[in-house]
Amino acid sequence: MALHIYDTATRGVREFQPVRSGTASIYLCGATVQAVPHIGHVRSGVNYDVLRRWLSFQGNDVLFVRNVTDIDDKILAKATAAGRPWWEWAETHERAFDSAYDSLGCLPPSYSPRATGHVTQMVELMRRLIDAGHAYARNGDVYFDVRSFPDYGALSGQRMDDVQQGETAATGKRDHRDFTLWKSAKPGEPSWPTPWGAGRPGWHLECSAMATTYLGGEFDIHGGGIDLIFPHHENERAQSNAAGDGFARYWPHNAWITMAGEKMSKSLGNVVSIPAMLERVRAPELRYYMVAPHYRSTIEYSEAALAEAVSAYRRIESFLHRVAGRLGSVEPGALCAEFTEAMDDDLGTPKALATVHNAVREGNAALDSSDDAAALGAAASVRAMTGVLGLDPLSDKWSDSSTVDNAPRQALSTLVDELLEERQRARAERDFALADTVRDRLTSAGIAVEDTPDGPLWTLKDG
Numbered sequence: 001m002a003l004h005i006y007d008t009a010t011r012g013v014r015e016f017q018p019v020r021s022g023t024a025s026i027y028l029c030g031a032t033v034q035a036v037p038h039i040g041h042v043r044s045g046v047n048y049d050v051l052r053r054w055l056s057f058q059g060n061d062v063l064f065v066r067n068v069t070d071i072d073d074k075i076l077a078k079a080t081a082a083g084r085p086w087w088e089w090a091e092t093h094e095r096a097f098d099s100a101y102d103s104l105g106c107l108p109p110s111y112s113p114r115a116t117g118h119v120t121q122m123v124e125l126m127r128r129l130i131d132a133g134h135a136y137a138r139n140g141d142v143y144f145d146v147r148s149f150p151d152y153g154a155l156s157g158q159r160m161d162d163v164q165q166g167e168t169a170a171t172g173k174r175d176h177r178d179f180t181l182w183k184s185a186k187p188g189e190p191s192w193p194t195p196w197g198a199g200r201p202g203w204h205l206e207c208s209a210m211a212t213t214y215l216g217g218e219f220d221i222h223g224g225g226i227d228l229i230f231p232h233h234e235n236e237r238a239q240s241n242a243a244g245d246g247f248a249r250y251w252p253h254n255a256w257i258t259m260a261g262e263k264m265s266k267s268l269g270n271v272v273s274i275p276a277m278l279e280r281v282r283a284p285e286l287r288y289y290m291v292a293p294h295y296r297s298t299i300e301y302s303e304a305a306l307a308e309a310v311s312a313y314r315r316i317e318s319f320l321h322r323v324a325g326r327l328g329s330v331e332p333g334a335l336c337a338e339f340t341e342a343m344d345d346d347l348g349t350p351k352a353l354a355t356v357h358n359a360v361r362e363g364n365a366a367l368d369s370s371d372d373a374a375a376l377g378a379a380a381s382v383r384a385m386t387g388v389l390g391l392d393p394l395s396d397k398w399s400d401s402s403t404v405d406n407a408p409r410q411a412l413s414t415l416v417d418e419l420l421e422e423r424q425r426a427r428a429e430r431d432f433a434l435a436d437t438v439r440d441r442l443t444s445a446g447i448a449v450e451d452t453p454d455g456p457l458w459t460l461k462d463g
Helices: 039-057 073-082 086-103 119-131 203-215 226-242 283-291 303-327 337-344 349-368 372-388 406-428 432-444
Strands: 004-007 012-015 023-028 061-066 135-138 141-144 179-184 199-201 218-225 247-250 257-259 447-452 455-460
Touching: 023 039, 023 203, 039 061, 039 086, 039 218, 039 257, 039 283, 039 372, 061 203, 073 086, 119 135, 119 141, 119 179, 119 203, 119 226, 141 226, 179 203, 179 226, 199 203, 203 218, 203 226, 203 247, 218 226, 226 247, 283 303, 303 349, 303 372, 303 406, 337 349, 337 372, 349 372, 349 406, 406 432, 406 455, 432 447
Parallel strands: 023 061, 023 218, 218 247
Antiparallel strands: 004 012, 135 141, 141 179, 179 199, 447 455
16 A cells, blocks of 8 residues: 555545656745744644654665744734844744754754845745736735636635635735735845846745745645644635646644644634653653544644553653663564554554554563564564654664663663563562562662553552
8 A cells, every 4th residue: 555645635545656756845834033933833843753754764865854934023023022133033943943853853954045045046936926817916916816827725624705814904905815925124134136126925825935935836745733723724726726837745743732722823812832841751752642542633732641641651662672671773674564554544643553462562571471573573663663653762862861861771771671571470470478578679769660551561669
Protein backbone atom coordinates (compact mmCIF):
# COMPACT_ATOMS: atom_id res chain seq x y z
CA MET A 1 0.00 0.00 0.00
CA ALA A 2 1.33 3.43 -0.94
CA LEU A 3 0.99 6.47 1.29
CA HIS A 4 -2.52 7.91 1.30
CA ILE A 5 -3.06 11.34 2.81
CA TYR A 6 -6.15 13.41 3.58
CA ASP A 7 -6.66 16.31 1.20
CA THR A 8 -8.85 19.14 2.45
CA ALA A 9 -9.52 20.28 -1.11
CA THR A 10 -11.18 17.00 -2.11
CA ARG A 11 -12.54 16.15 1.38
CA GLY A 12 -11.02 12.69 1.26
CA VAL A 13 -7.94 10.50 1.52
CA ARG A 14 -5.92 10.32 -1.70
CA GLU A 15 -2.94 8.27 -2.78
CA PHE A 16 0.19 10.38 -2.71
CA GLN A 17 1.60 10.79 -6.19
CA PRO A 18 4.36 13.42 -6.32
CA VAL A 19 4.91 15.86 -9.14
CA ARG A 20 8.34 14.30 -9.69
CA SER A 21 8.86 10.63 -8.97
CA GLY A 22 11.25 10.04 -6.08
CA THR A 23 10.96 13.60 -4.80
CA ALA A 24 8.49 15.00 -2.30
CA SER A 25 8.06 18.77 -1.90
CA ILE A 26 6.40 20.20 1.21
CA TYR A 27 5.60 23.76 2.18
CA LEU A 28 4.56 24.28 5.79
CA CYS A 29 3.16 27.55 7.05
CA GLY A 30 5.56 28.33 9.86
CA ALA A 31 5.44 30.71 12.76
CA THR A 32 4.39 34.30 12.93
CA VAL A 33 7.18 35.16 15.33
CA GLN A 34 5.34 37.40 17.75
CA ALA A 35 5.76 35.56 21.08
CA VAL A 36 7.33 32.60 22.88
CA PRO A 37 6.06 29.35 21.31
CA HIS A 38 3.56 27.15 23.12
CA ILE A 39 2.62 23.54 22.41
CA GLY A 40 -0.27 24.64 20.21
CA HIS A 41 2.15 26.57 18.00
CA VAL A 42 4.57 23.71 17.45
CA ARG A 43 2.14 20.84 16.95
CA SER A 44 2.17 21.34 13.19
CA GLY A 45 5.98 21.35 13.19
CA VAL A 46 6.02 17.98 14.95
CA ASN A 47 3.22 16.46 12.87
CA TYR A 48 4.76 17.44 9.53
CA ASP A 49 8.17 16.31 10.75
CA VAL A 50 6.63 12.83 11.04
CA LEU A 51 5.27 13.13 7.49
CA ARG A 52 8.67 14.22 6.25
CA ARG A 53 10.41 11.33 8.01
CA TRP A 54 7.93 8.81 6.59
CA LEU A 55 8.36 10.12 3.05
CA SER A 56 12.15 9.97 3.49
CA PHE A 57 11.95 6.43 4.85
CA GLN A 58 10.03 5.43 1.72
CA GLY A 59 12.99 6.55 -0.37
CA ASN A 60 11.91 10.05 -1.37
CA ASP A 61 14.25 13.00 -1.58
CA VAL A 62 12.23 15.44 0.55
CA LEU A 63 12.43 19.19 -0.01
CA PHE A 64 10.86 20.74 3.07
CA VAL A 65 10.28 24.50 3.29
CA ARG A 66 8.90 26.10 6.45
CA ASN A 67 8.56 29.86 6.29
CA VAL A 68 8.88 32.56 8.92
CA THR A 69 6.39 35.43 8.96
CA ASP A 70 8.58 38.19 10.37
CA ILE A 71 6.39 41.19 9.51
CA ASP A 72 2.82 41.34 10.74
CA ASP A 73 0.37 43.62 12.58
CA LYS A 74 0.83 41.68 15.83
CA ILE A 75 4.61 41.76 15.62
CA LEU A 76 4.54 45.52 15.11
CA ALA A 77 2.04 46.08 17.94
CA LYS A 78 3.92 43.91 20.45
CA ALA A 79 7.30 45.36 19.57
CA THR A 80 5.94 48.87 19.97
CA ALA A 81 4.35 48.01 23.32
CA ALA A 82 7.66 46.59 24.51
CA GLY A 83 9.62 49.56 23.23
CA ARG A 84 11.77 47.41 20.99
CA PRO A 85 12.54 47.50 17.24
CA TRP A 86 10.18 45.28 15.25
CA TRP A 87 13.04 43.43 13.56
CA GLU A 88 14.71 42.65 16.88
CA TRP A 89 11.40 41.44 18.35
CA ALA A 90 10.86 39.15 15.36
CA GLU A 91 14.42 37.79 15.42
CA THR A 92 14.25 37.08 19.16
CA HIS A 93 11.10 35.00 18.80
CA GLU A 94 12.28 33.33 15.60
CA ARG A 95 15.21 31.96 17.61
CA ALA A 96 12.76 30.80 20.30
CA PHE A 97 10.76 28.87 17.70
CA ASP A 98 13.89 27.35 16.18
CA SER A 99 14.94 26.24 19.65
CA ALA A 100 11.51 24.71 20.31
CA TYR A 101 11.50 22.78 17.03
CA ASP A 102 15.01 21.51 17.67
CA SER A 103 14.24 20.61 21.28
CA LEU A 104 11.35 18.43 20.13
CA GLY A 105 13.42 16.59 17.57
CA CYS A 106 12.13 18.25 14.39
CA LEU A 107 14.61 17.96 11.55
CA PRO A 108 15.73 21.37 10.28
CA PRO A 109 13.93 22.50 7.13
CA SER A 110 15.64 22.40 3.77
CA TYR A 111 15.16 26.15 3.85
CA SER A 112 13.38 28.58 6.14
CA PRO A 113 12.58 31.74 4.15
CA ARG A 114 11.58 34.99 5.82
CA ALA A 115 8.79 37.09 4.40
CA THR A 116 10.84 40.29 4.47
CA GLY A 117 13.47 38.70 2.24
CA HIS A 118 11.04 38.04 -0.62
CA VAL A 119 9.43 41.37 -1.47
CA THR A 120 10.83 41.19 -5.01
CA GLN A 121 9.01 37.92 -5.63
CA MET A 122 5.81 39.35 -4.11
CA VAL A 123 5.94 42.36 -6.41
CA GLU A 124 6.31 40.04 -9.41
CA LEU A 125 3.32 37.96 -8.29
CA MET A 126 1.18 41.09 -7.87
CA ARG A 127 2.23 42.28 -11.32
CA ARG A 128 1.10 38.98 -12.84
CA LEU A 129 -2.25 39.16 -11.04
CA ILE A 130 -2.90 42.76 -12.06
CA ASP A 131 -1.96 42.06 -15.68
CA ALA A 132 -4.36 39.07 -15.70
CA GLY A 133 -7.22 41.13 -14.28
CA HIS A 134 -7.30 39.38 -10.90
CA ALA A 135 -5.95 42.23 -8.77
CA TYR A 136 -6.09 46.01 -8.65
CA ALA A 137 -4.33 48.90 -6.90
CA ARG A 138 -6.10 51.65 -4.95
CA ASN A 139 -4.35 54.45 -3.05
CA GLY A 140 -1.18 52.44 -2.55
CA ASP A 141 -3.00 49.26 -1.50
CA VAL A 142 -3.29 46.21 -3.77
CA TYR A 143 -6.28 43.86 -3.55
CA PHE A 144 -7.20 40.50 -5.02
CA ASP A 145 -10.52 40.56 -6.89
CA VAL A 146 -12.32 37.54 -5.45
CA ARG A 147 -15.15 37.67 -8.00
CA SER A 148 -12.61 37.28 -10.83
CA PHE A 149 -11.79 33.77 -9.64
CA PRO A 150 -14.83 31.47 -10.02
CA ASP A 151 -13.28 28.65 -7.98
CA TYR A 152 -12.93 30.81 -4.87
CA GLY A 153 -14.11 28.96 -1.76
CA ALA A 154 -13.51 25.46 -3.13
CA LEU A 155 -10.75 24.64 -0.65
CA SER A 156 -12.59 25.70 2.50
CA GLY A 157 -16.15 25.12 1.35
CA GLN A 158 -17.03 28.80 1.81
CA ARG A 159 -20.02 30.19 -0.06
CA MET A 160 -19.36 33.54 -1.68
CA ASP A 161 -22.31 35.13 0.13
CA ASP A 162 -20.78 34.13 3.48
CA VAL A 163 -17.19 35.23 2.88
CA GLN A 164 -15.73 37.53 5.54
CA GLN A 165 -12.01 38.21 5.23
CA GLY A 166 -11.61 39.43 8.80
CA GLU A 167 -9.52 42.39 7.68
CA THR A 168 -9.73 45.94 8.91
CA ALA A 169 -12.26 47.84 6.83
CA ALA A 170 -10.64 49.37 3.77
CA THR A 171 -12.34 52.02 1.66
CA GLY A 172 -10.40 51.15 -1.50
CA LYS A 173 -11.93 47.71 -2.02
CA ARG A 174 -14.30 47.10 -4.90
CA ASP A 175 -15.97 44.38 -2.86
CA HIS A 176 -15.76 43.65 0.87
CA ARG A 177 -14.79 40.05 0.04
CA ASP A 178 -11.61 41.11 -1.75
CA PHE A 179 -8.46 40.56 0.29
CA THR A 180 -5.32 42.63 0.68
CA LEU A 181 -2.15 41.73 -1.17
CA TRP A 182 -0.18 44.86 -0.25
CA LYS A 183 -0.71 47.41 2.52
CA SER A 184 0.24 51.04 1.85
CA ALA A 185 2.86 52.60 4.10
CA LYS A 186 1.79 53.98 7.46
CA PRO A 187 3.76 56.42 9.67
CA GLY A 188 6.21 54.62 11.89
CA GLU A 189 5.86 51.26 10.12
CA PRO A 190 8.50 49.57 7.96
CA SER A 191 7.89 49.73 4.23
CA TRP A 192 9.31 48.62 0.91
CA PRO A 193 8.97 50.32 -2.51
CA THR A 194 6.71 48.91 -5.24
CA PRO A 195 5.31 50.29 -8.53
CA TRP A 196 2.03 50.96 -6.67
CA GLY A 197 3.56 52.72 -3.70
CA ALA A 198 5.60 51.94 -0.60
CA GLY A 199 4.17 49.59 1.96
CA ARG A 200 4.40 46.08 3.36
CA PRO A 201 3.06 42.69 2.25
CA GLY A 202 -0.20 41.06 3.20
CA TRP A 203 0.06 37.70 4.94
CA HIS A 204 -1.44 35.60 2.13
CA LEU A 205 0.80 37.05 -0.56
CA GLU A 206 3.94 36.15 1.40
CA CYS A 207 3.38 32.41 1.43
CA SER A 208 2.46 32.09 -2.24
CA ALA A 209 5.61 33.95 -3.25
CA MET A 210 7.88 31.95 -0.96
CA ALA A 211 6.37 28.55 -1.76
CA THR A 212 6.70 28.92 -5.52
CA THR A 213 10.17 30.49 -5.27
CA TYR A 214 11.61 27.37 -3.66
CA LEU A 215 9.27 24.56 -4.73
CA GLY A 216 8.18 25.72 -8.18
CA GLY A 217 4.83 26.68 -9.66
CA GLU A 218 3.40 23.25 -8.81
CA PHE A 219 4.50 21.22 -5.81
CA ASP A 220 3.21 18.35 -3.70
CA ILE A 221 2.03 19.27 -0.22
CA HIS A 222 0.99 22.48 1.50
CA GLY A 223 0.39 21.93 5.22
CA GLY A 224 -0.68 23.86 8.28
CA GLY A 225 -3.22 24.00 11.06
CA ILE A 226 -6.96 23.80 10.49
CA ASP A 227 -7.26 27.45 11.50
CA LEU A 228 -5.38 28.37 8.30
CA ILE A 229 -7.83 26.75 5.88
CA PHE A 230 -9.78 30.01 5.68
CA PRO A 231 -8.89 32.65 4.85
CA HIS A 232 -5.14 32.04 4.59
CA HIS A 233 -4.92 28.88 2.51
CA GLU A 234 -8.04 29.69 0.52
CA ASN A 235 -6.49 33.01 -0.47
CA GLU A 236 -3.08 31.49 -1.19
CA ARG A 237 -4.68 28.97 -3.50
CA ALA A 238 -6.82 31.59 -5.24
CA GLN A 239 -4.05 34.08 -5.96
CA SER A 240 -1.58 31.37 -7.02
CA ASN A 241 -4.00 29.60 -9.35
CA ALA A 242 -5.19 32.93 -10.75
CA ALA A 243 -1.58 33.82 -11.56
CA GLY A 244 -1.27 30.59 -13.53
CA ASP A 245 0.48 28.37 -11.00
CA GLY A 246 -0.81 24.87 -10.26
CA PHE A 247 0.40 25.38 -6.66
CA ALA A 248 -0.16 22.60 -4.09
CA ARG A 249 -1.56 19.19 -5.08
CA TYR A 250 -2.44 18.11 -1.52
CA TRP A 251 -3.70 20.20 1.41
CA PRO A 252 -3.47 18.32 4.73
CA HIS A 253 -4.27 20.16 7.97
CA ASN A 254 -3.53 19.29 11.57
CA ALA A 255 -6.03 19.90 14.37
CA TRP A 256 -5.57 22.11 17.42
CA ILE A 257 -4.38 21.50 20.93
CA THR A 258 -7.17 22.87 23.10
CA MET A 259 -7.79 23.66 26.75
CA ALA A 260 -11.37 23.43 28.01
CA GLY A 261 -12.51 23.14 24.41
CA GLU A 262 -10.86 26.40 23.33
CA LYS A 263 -8.08 26.73 20.78
CA MET A 264 -4.82 27.31 22.61
CA SER A 265 -3.84 30.90 21.91
CA LYS A 266 -2.23 33.93 23.50
CA SER A 267 -5.47 35.89 23.45
CA LEU A 268 -7.25 33.29 25.59
CA GLY A 269 -4.43 33.19 28.09
CA ASN A 270 -4.48 29.39 28.15
CA VAL A 271 -0.91 29.00 27.03
CA VAL A 272 1.54 26.25 27.89
CA SER A 273 4.91 27.44 26.64
CA ILE A 274 7.55 25.04 25.38
CA PRO A 275 10.23 26.23 27.87
CA ALA A 276 7.78 25.74 30.76
CA MET A 277 6.73 22.30 29.53
CA LEU A 278 10.34 21.15 29.20
CA GLU A 279 10.92 21.97 32.85
CA ARG A 280 8.25 19.40 33.72
CA VAL A 281 8.76 16.60 31.18
CA ARG A 282 11.58 15.55 28.90
CA ALA A 283 11.54 16.59 25.27
CA PRO A 284 10.93 13.11 23.78
CA GLU A 285 8.04 12.63 26.22
CA LEU A 286 6.46 15.88 25.05
CA ARG A 287 7.01 14.85 21.44
CA TYR A 288 5.34 11.51 22.18
CA TYR A 289 2.37 13.42 23.61
CA MET A 290 1.94 15.30 20.32
CA VAL A 291 2.68 12.36 17.99
CA ALA A 292 0.46 9.76 19.66
CA PRO A 293 -2.94 11.19 18.59
CA HIS A 294 -3.79 11.31 14.90
CA TYR A 295 -2.70 14.61 13.40
CA ARG A 296 -6.29 15.42 12.40
CA SER A 297 -7.58 14.74 15.94
CA THR A 298 -7.92 17.53 18.47
CA ILE A 299 -5.74 17.14 21.55
CA GLU A 300 -7.55 18.30 24.68
CA TYR A 301 -4.70 19.23 26.99
CA SER A 302 -4.77 17.69 30.44
CA GLU A 303 -2.22 16.75 33.06
CA ALA A 304 -3.53 13.18 33.06
CA ALA A 305 -3.05 12.78 29.31
CA LEU A 306 0.46 14.22 29.53
CA ALA A 307 1.34 11.83 32.37
CA GLU A 308 0.00 8.90 30.34
CA ALA A 309 2.22 9.89 27.42
CA VAL A 310 5.24 10.15 29.71
CA SER A 311 4.56 6.67 31.11
CA ALA A 312 4.05 5.19 27.63
CA TYR A 313 7.32 6.62 26.33
CA ARG A 314 9.20 5.37 29.38
CA ARG A 315 7.87 1.86 28.85
CA ILE A 316 9.46 1.87 25.40
CA GLU A 317 12.64 3.38 26.77
CA SER A 318 12.84 0.91 29.67
CA PHE A 319 12.47 -2.07 27.36
CA LEU A 320 15.23 -0.92 25.03
CA HIS A 321 17.55 -0.29 27.95
CA ARG A 322 16.76 -3.75 29.36
CA VAL A 323 17.74 -5.34 26.08
CA ALA A 324 20.84 -3.19 25.67
CA GLY A 325 21.86 -3.88 29.26
CA ARG A 326 21.64 -7.63 28.78
CA LEU A 327 22.58 -8.13 25.14
CA GLY A 328 24.64 -5.09 24.23
CA SER A 329 24.17 -2.90 21.17
CA VAL A 330 20.73 -2.84 19.53
CA GLU A 331 20.65 -1.73 15.89
CA PRO A 332 17.42 -0.67 14.15
CA GLY A 333 15.82 -3.50 12.21
CA ALA A 334 12.77 -3.99 10.00
CA LEU A 335 9.40 -2.32 10.45
CA CYS A 336 6.40 -4.40 11.41
CA ALA A 337 3.90 -4.73 8.56
CA GLU A 338 1.15 -3.36 10.81
CA PHE A 339 3.23 -0.24 11.45
CA THR A 340 3.78 0.38 7.75
CA GLU A 341 0.10 -0.14 7.02
CA ALA A 342 -0.88 2.34 9.74
CA MET A 343 1.54 5.01 8.53
CA ASP A 344 0.46 4.64 4.91
CA ASP A 345 -3.13 5.17 6.02
CA ASP A 346 -2.96 8.96 6.45
CA LEU A 347 -0.14 8.78 9.00
CA GLY A 348 -2.09 6.66 11.48
CA THR A 349 0.21 7.23 14.44
CA PRO A 350 -2.22 5.81 17.07
CA LYS A 351 -2.19 2.39 15.37
CA ALA A 352 1.52 2.71 14.62
CA LEU A 353 2.32 3.28 18.30
CA ALA A 354 0.00 0.44 19.29
CA THR A 355 2.19 -1.78 17.11
CA VAL A 356 5.27 -0.43 18.89
CA HIS A 357 3.81 -1.29 22.29
CA ASN A 358 2.81 -4.76 21.12
CA ALA A 359 6.43 -5.33 20.16
CA VAL A 360 7.56 -4.01 23.55
CA ARG A 361 5.24 -6.45 25.36
CA GLU A 362 6.46 -9.36 23.25
CA GLY A 363 10.07 -8.30 23.81
CA ASN A 364 9.65 -8.05 27.57
CA ALA A 365 8.03 -11.48 27.62
CA ALA A 366 10.98 -12.83 25.62
CA LEU A 367 13.41 -11.33 28.11
CA ASP A 368 11.51 -12.88 31.00
CA SER A 369 11.71 -16.29 29.34
CA SER A 370 15.39 -15.84 28.42
CA ASP A 371 14.64 -15.90 24.68
CA ASP A 372 17.41 -13.45 23.84
CA ALA A 373 17.06 -13.75 20.06
CA ALA A 374 13.36 -12.85 20.16
CA ALA A 375 14.02 -9.98 22.57
CA LEU A 376 16.75 -8.57 20.34
CA GLY A 377 14.53 -8.86 17.26
CA ALA A 378 11.71 -7.04 19.01
CA ALA A 379 14.07 -4.31 20.17
CA ALA A 380 15.48 -3.85 16.67
CA SER A 381 11.96 -3.46 15.30
CA VAL A 382 11.02 -1.02 18.08
CA ARG A 383 14.06 1.11 17.28
CA ALA A 384 13.13 1.19 13.60
CA MET A 385 9.51 2.13 14.26
CA THR A 386 10.23 4.78 16.87
CA GLY A 387 12.99 6.14 14.63
CA VAL A 388 10.43 6.86 11.92
CA LEU A 389 8.41 8.81 14.49
CA GLY A 390 11.44 10.69 15.81
CA LEU A 391 11.08 8.93 19.17
CA ASP A 392 13.87 6.34 19.29
CA PRO A 393 15.19 6.43 22.88
CA LEU A 394 18.56 5.04 21.78
CA SER A 395 19.06 7.58 18.98
CA ASP A 396 21.81 10.17 19.23
CA LYS A 397 19.13 12.82 19.77
CA TRP A 398 17.48 11.22 22.80
CA SER A 399 20.02 8.86 24.35
CA ASP A 400 21.37 11.67 26.52
CA SER A 401 17.87 12.63 27.72
CA SER A 402 17.44 9.53 29.86
CA THR A 403 15.82 9.81 33.29
CA VAL A 404 19.30 9.35 34.72
CA ASP A 405 22.70 10.60 33.58
CA ASN A 406 23.76 8.74 30.46
CA ALA A 407 27.26 7.74 31.64
CA PRO A 408 26.16 5.50 34.56
CA ARG A 409 22.88 4.56 32.91
CA GLN A 410 24.18 1.37 31.34
CA ALA A 411 25.57 0.00 34.60
CA LEU A 412 22.50 0.97 36.62
CA SER A 413 20.16 -0.43 33.97
CA THR A 414 21.99 -3.76 33.97
CA LEU A 415 21.79 -4.10 37.76
CA VAL A 416 18.16 -3.02 38.02
CA ASP A 417 17.04 -5.20 35.12
CA GLU A 418 18.71 -8.23 36.67
CA LEU A 419 16.81 -7.60 39.90
CA LEU A 420 13.55 -7.11 37.97
CA GLU A 421 14.11 -10.40 36.14
CA GLU A 422 14.72 -12.11 39.48
CA ARG A 423 11.47 -10.60 40.72
CA GLN A 424 9.61 -11.74 37.59
CA ARG A 425 10.87 -15.31 38.03
CA ALA A 426 9.85 -15.27 41.70
CA ARG A 427 6.36 -14.11 40.79
CA ALA A 428 6.09 -16.77 38.10
CA GLU A 429 7.04 -19.38 40.71
CA ARG A 430 4.55 -17.79 43.16
CA ASP A 431 7.36 -16.92 45.56
CA PHE A 432 5.73 -13.59 46.41
CA ALA A 433 7.85 -13.08 49.53
CA LEU A 434 11.02 -13.01 47.42
CA ALA A 435 9.32 -10.80 44.82
CA ASP A 436 8.36 -8.30 47.52
CA THR A 437 11.85 -8.39 48.97
CA VAL A 438 13.36 -7.48 45.59
CA ARG A 439 10.90 -4.65 45.16
CA ASP A 440 11.68 -3.35 48.66
CA ARG A 441 15.42 -3.38 47.86
CA LEU A 442 14.80 -1.29 44.77
CA THR A 443 12.50 1.08 46.64
CA SER A 444 15.06 1.62 49.40
CA ALA A 445 17.60 2.48 46.68
CA GLY A 446 15.32 5.21 45.37
CA ILE A 447 13.97 3.27 42.40
CA ALA A 448 10.22 3.14 41.79
CA VAL A 449 8.79 0.12 40.00
CA GLU A 450 5.48 0.17 38.14
CA ASP A 451 3.96 -3.06 36.82
CA THR A 452 2.46 -2.39 33.38
CA PRO A 453 1.03 -4.54 30.56
CA ASP A 454 4.36 -4.01 28.78
CA GLY A 455 6.37 -5.32 31.73
CA PRO A 456 7.90 -3.63 34.78
CA LEU A 457 8.83 0.04 34.38
CA TRP A 458 11.42 1.56 36.68
CA THR A 459 12.34 5.17 37.27
CA LEU A 460 14.31 7.11 39.84
CA LYS A 461 11.93 8.59 42.39
CA ASP A 462 13.29 12.09 41.91
CA GLY A 463 13.26 11.73 38.07
